[in-house]
Amino acid sequence: MLYADNNLELMQRASREGFAIPAINTQGGNYDIIWACCKAAQEMRSPIILAHYVATGAYSGHDWFVQVARWCANKVDVPVSIHLDHGDSFETCMEMLKLGFTSLMIDGSTHPIEENAAMTNEVLRVAKCFGVPVEAEIGELLRLDNGVPMENKNIVDPDEVRHFLELCRPDTLAIGIGNAHGYYRGKPEIHLDVLEAVRRFTDIPLVLHGCTGMEESVVRDAIQLGVAKINFGTEIRYKYVQHYQEALEQMDHQGHSWKLSQAASDALAEDIKGIIRLSGSAGTV
Helix, strand or coil, X not given: CEECCCCHHHHHHHHXXXXXXXXXXXXXXXHHHHHHHHHHXXXXXXXXXXXXXXXXXXCCCHHHHHHHHHHHHCCCCCEEEEEEECECCHHHHHHHHHXXXXXXXXXXXXXXXXXXXXXXXXXXXXXXXXXXXXXXXXXXXXXXXXXXXXXXXXXXXXXXXXXHHHHCCCCEEEECCCCEECCCCCCCCCCHHHHHHHHCCCCCCEEECCCCCCCHHHHXXXXXXXXXXXXXXXXXXXXXXXXXXXXXXXXXCCCCHHHHHHHHHHHHHHHHHHHHHHHCCCCCC
C-alpha cells in the first residue's frame, strides 16, 4: 500500500516530466467507483487521486468516503491520494483535514483576488503544519447544465494570476481557461495560450478541471504546458450509471446487487484506464 500522505512531490514530478495524475470524483464515497479507480491505477502502475466534492457527501458522509478510500488504497501498492475538491471555506477544509484528507482544495475563485488569496493563505498556514498540500483556483469555471452555461465567467487574465501568486503561494493552482464542469455542448474553446503565458512566470503544478468531453489533443497539450492533474467527474458518474443499467438489463443477476456492482465497477475501471493513458501516468510508479 502506498496511501499517499502527500502527493505534492508526485505533482511536481508530473509537471517536470510531462504527465498528469488523474483525479476522479468518487460520488461521495461510492465503493464501486473508488475500487474501479484503485484497480485501474494498480493495473496501469499509475498514481491516482480520489476526489471528493462536499455536496456528494450529503448521503453517505465525508467520514465514510475517507474510510472506504483508505480501505481500497490498502489493497494496492500504487500512490492513492484522498483529495477535497472545491472546498468553499476554511471551516470545510479544516473538517476534511481532521478526517484524514491528504490534499485540500480551497476554491475562492468567486471572490476578488485579494479575498481569494487571503482564504488560500488561511488554509495554507494550517495545512502546511500537517504536510498537506493545498490547491487554489483563480478564474471561476463555467457551470454547465446539459451543455448550457449557467454562469458565464471570465477566462482568467495571466496578469491576475501573477498578482494572485504575489499574494499567496499555493502548492498547485487551477486556472479558468474556458473549461467547465459538466458536459460541453459542441467544441469548447480552451485557451491554452493562457496556460502558456502563466507557465512563463511560475513553475507551480497546474490543474485542469472539467476534462469531461474535452478533446484529447487539448488535454495532452495542456499537460505539456505544465498541467499535472486532470479532473474527471461528469463522465465518471454518467458512465457508472450506464454500466449499472446495462448490467441490470443484460445479466441474469437474480436480484444480487453485488453482481451488478461488480459488473459496473469492472467496466468503469476500463474507462479509467483510458483516462490514465490520456494523462501519460501509466508506468510512472
